[in-house]
Amino acid sequence: MREFMNYITNAFYGATGWNEDNKYNELNATSRELIDFPLPRGLRLTLSSLATPHFATSYQLGSVGVVDGSISYLHSSVPLTHIAAQSDKIPLPALLRCYRRLHDLRSPGQHYMLDDPLSGLPPPPQSAQALLGAVSDASNADGSLIGGKAGQDPSKFTHSLLYGRLYLPKSLLEGMIIKRFTQALQIQVRAVSEQSLRNGGTILGLVQYDKGKYGLEGLYSTDGGLLGFRGLYNFGGDASSSNCDPWTPAVGENSNHSSNGNGQGIEKERIYGRFSVGGELYYGTLNKSGGMSLGARFATLPAHRGTPLTATLTINPLMGNINATYALLAREYCSLATRVEFNVYSYESEWAVGMELWSNRRPAGFLLGASPSNDPEPEPQPPRKKERSFQAKMEWRLDDPEPEPEPTPKNETEKKKNDEYKGVLKARLDNNLRIGLLWEGRAKSLIFSLGTGIDLHKLGEPFRSLGLEVQYSS
Numbered sequence: 001m002r003e004f005m006n007y008i009t010n011a012f013y014g015a016t017g018w019n020e021d022n023k024y025n026e027l028n029a030t031s032r033e034l035i036d037f038p039l040p041r042g043l044r045l046t047l048s049s050l051a052t053p054h055f056a057t058s059y060q061l062g063s064v065g066v067v068d069g070s071i072s073y074l075h076s077s078v079p080l081t082h083i084a085a086q087s088d089k090i091p092l093p094a095l096l097r098c099y100r101r102l103h104d105l106r107s108p109g110q111h112y113m114l115d116d117p118l119s120g121l122p123p124p125p126q127s128a129q130a131l132l133g134a135v136s137d138a139s140n141a142d143g144s145l146i147g148g149k150a151g152q153d154p155s156k157f158t159h160s161l162l163y164g165r166l167y168l169p170k171s172l173l174e175g176m177i178i179k180r181f182t183q184a185l186q187i188q189v190r191a192v193s194e195q196s197l198r199n200g201g202t203i204l205g206l207v208q209y210d211k212g213k214y215g216l217e218g219l220y221s222t223d224g225g226l227l228g229f230r231g232l233y234n235f236g237g238d239a240s241s242s243n244c245d246p247w248t249p250a251v252g253e254n255s256n257h258s259s260n261g262n263g264q265g266i267e268k269e270r271i272y273g274r275f276s277v278g279g280e281l282y283y284g285t286l287n288k289s290g291g292m293s294l295g296a297r298f299a300t301l302p303a304h305r306g307t308p309l310t311a312t313l314t315i316n317p318l319m320g321n322i323n324a325t326y327a328l329l330a331r332e333y334c335s336l337a338t339r340v341e342f343n344v345y346s347y348e349s350e351w352a353v354g355m356e357l358w359s360n361r362r363p364a365g366f367l368l369g370a371s372p373s374n375d376p377e378p379e380p381q382p383p384r385k386k387e388r389s390f391q392a393k394m395e396w397r398l399d400d401p402e403p404e405p406e407p408t409p410k411n412e413t414e415k416k417k418n419d420e421y422k423g424v425l426k427a428r429l430d431n432n433l434r435i436g437l438l439w440e441g442r443a444k445s446l447i448f449s450l451g452t453g454i455d456l457h458k459l460g461e462p463f464r465s466l467g468l469e470v471q472y473s474s
Contacts, residue, residue: 001440001449002095004048004473005072005163008056009178011083012076012161016180021102022215023208024230024278027295030310031325033098034337035354035428039436039451040467048473050085054078064467072165087473088445092421095447096440098356099327099335101308102274102299105212105238170194184211198223213239225285232278237301239274273300291318320345333358333421354428360420433457434464447471 002010013020020026042064050056058072084090161178172194179187186208193201202223209216217230276297283290295314300306309328315321320343327337334357341350392398423441438451453465 001447001469001471004046004058004471005056005074005165007083007090007095008050008074008076008080009161009163011080012078012178015076015078015080015082016159017183018180018186019103019105019210019212019215021100022105022210022212022232022234023217024215024232024280024295025217027232027276027278027297027314028312028323028325030098030100030299030327031312031337031339031354033100034327034335034356034426035339035352037098037354037426037428037436037438039438039453039465040449040469041465042467044467044469046469046471048471050080050473053081056085068168068170070165070167072163074164075162077159077161085473086445087447087471088442090447090473092424092440092442092447093358096424098426099308099329101329102301102310104302105234105274185209219282224287226282227285228280228282230278230280232276234274234276237272237274273298273304291316293317319343350431352428352430355426357425358421358423359425360422445472 010020021029042062044060044062046058046060048056048058054076056074056076058074059069060072061067061069159180161176163176163178165174167173172192174192175190177189179189181187188206188208190204190206191201199222202221204221204223205219207218212234214231214233219228219230220226221228276299277295279292279294281290281292293314293316295312297310297312299310300308307328307330309326311327312323312325314323322342322344323339324341325337325339327335329335335355337354339352343349423439426436426438426440428436433456435454435456436451437454438449440447440449442448447470449467449469451465451467452463454462455464456462458464
């Protein structure tokens with residue numbers, strides 16, 4: 001389950017048009033969330049609130065042998081008015097869904113987090129450019145806004161997010177600052193302060209540059225004096241165009257994806273998917289050691305009409321590790337993932353599989369074999385002849401014909417299905433016969449997460465962990 005503050009941070013990225021998926025460290029995000037989802041331990045209660053469109057708070061209390069907790073505060077310079085903050089209104093897929101679909105790179109002012117109907121999030125009331133305060137009638141008229149060309153004020157994009165969290169009773173303090181300087185440039189600074197850490201704490205700085213077709217990231221950490229550089233390059237699909245700035249529309253393309261004469265839309269070129277290749281280099285200035293890795297990913301795009309899938313391959317040449325993953329969205333309510341790791345030096349290998357299965361029924365009905373996605377449809381009733389109204393009888397005429405109901409858009413149908421989901425079952429199994437089971441859902445105004453870890457090698461005491469987390473937000 002994503003924490004409320006993570007949900008708000010993702011809303012900030014969506015409101016400012018920042019694509020978190022266009023980074024090298026997010027290459028394996030889909031399989032990682034489907035297989036390595038965290039299991040709750042003990043009992044934990046979280047109370048959160050989006051007090052104003054700019055300010056959010058969260059209080060957490062837990063018990064795992066000892067009582068602990070945390071207090072969190074977050075401030076966003078962008079008003080977050082386009083999301084639901086109440087726990088009884090937040091779409092469950094926005095907090096619980098693990099399969100992450102790639103977003104279009106070429107849409108101007110794209111709300112990356114909000115354009116996928118499977119995300120469960122409602123569309124924002126304004127465009128991203130309007131939320132950024134960068135739109136004026138004059139700039140739109142002469143096209144000076146598009147792509148950050150001349151005539152645009154870069155200060156209009158300088159938005160920020162401030163986050164702080166205090167853990168009790170061990171008095172550990174963590175903080176994060178996100179500062180946007182231009183459409184493509186963003187800086188993050190994260191810090192942790194605690195007495196047991198070297199020098200009383202550590203600071204991590206990230207410089208991120210995203211041009212859509214490629215994304216670059218530099219980092220520095222005071223822990224070991226770590227220096228690093230990451231990069232990701234996209235090609236194929238929507239990245240094949242030479243003009244692939246996420247804030248610039250493609251030539252001849254409009255917001256409705258107009259079709260050509262033979263009825264096939266411009267999206268024909270990106271019906272399959274996008275390839276991404278990247279790598280990272282890092283070096284510790286204090287311990288004089290370094291490392292590197294290379295990776296590739298193929299993922300289908302939202303325009304793909306077949307089964308959405310994601311396949312990745314990462315290699316660490318120095319350590320000899322090879323990691324391959326494959327994930328797919330088999331149905332709207334079922335996602336599957338598998339991962340295989342192999343070391344060419346030691347010949348050791350590991351594998352793991354994971355899944356998530358959504359249900360619109362309560363846990364009891366789901367476990368008894370009910371349909372995981374759809375309630376049984378009632379038998380159609382024969383149409384009843386409508387009797388004429390009294391006014392029509394007095395005037396010796398027939399009733400006026402009733403207007404035909406408008407067809408429901410596909411996106412609205414997807415969002416309606418997301419609203420009907422009541423929970424999701426997540427499961428994983430690895431080569432060590434360790435099983436993880438997690439049931440997440442909503443009961444009234446509470447969002448809960450109940451999970452357990454099972455070790456089949458120790459049948460005498462198979463349950464290794466058991467926990468329950470409850471979230472409430474307003």
